[in-house]
Amino acid sequence: MQPWQPLGKHxxxxxxxxxxxxxxxxxxxxxxxxxxxxxxxxxxxxxxVYEIVDATAGGTMSAEARRRNAEWLRxxxxxxxxxxxxxxxxxxxxxSLMTNALRLLGRTEIQTHxxxxxxxxxxxxxxxxxxxxxxxxx
Numbered sequence: 570m571q572p573w574q575p576l577g578k579h580x581x582x583x584x585x586x587x588x589x590x591x592x593x594x595x596x597x598x599x600x601x602x603x604x605x606x607x608x609x610x611x612x613x614x615x616x617x618v619y620e621i622v623d624a625t626a627g628g629t630m631s632a633e634a635r636r637r638n639a640e641w642l643r644x645x646x647x648x649x650x651x652x653x654x655x656x657x658x659x660x661x662x663x664x665s666l667m668t669n670a671l672r673l674l675g676r677t678e679i680q681t682h683x684x685x686x687x688x689x690x691x692x693x694x695x696x697x698x699x700x701x702x703x704x705x706x707x
């Protein structure tokens with residue numbers, strides 16, 4: 570497990586095929602692109618990647634960040650199983666709308682699941698590690 574790394578006002582760490590993110594407020598364009606690049610590196614290494622997001626103190630994503638994120642994902646298709654805990658109802662809605670839009674606009678497959686706690690998120694990932702997702706075809 571790597572140490573925590575800053576990501577603007579957020580932070581993350583890599584735990585083999587898992588990227589754990591602690592969100593702190595709104596995520597801007599540079600932060601989301603940097604996160605995408607880190608997650609993509611793990612995907613390239615393992616052929617799959619899991620992401621756990623602690624959204625307890627998280628916020629939304631700026632319009633510029635959503636636009637740049639969509640552009641980046643169209644150029645770099647991959648599959649992510651994301652598990653989010655601590656998200657408010659509004660944040661859950663925003664995450665769901667965004668991931669559905671990204672799925673429709675590109676070749677990236679982002680599956681997002683919401684749970685109540687970090688323990689539930691880790692259990693969810695452990696269960697899905699039994700049969701890792703297949704890589705999308707470019």
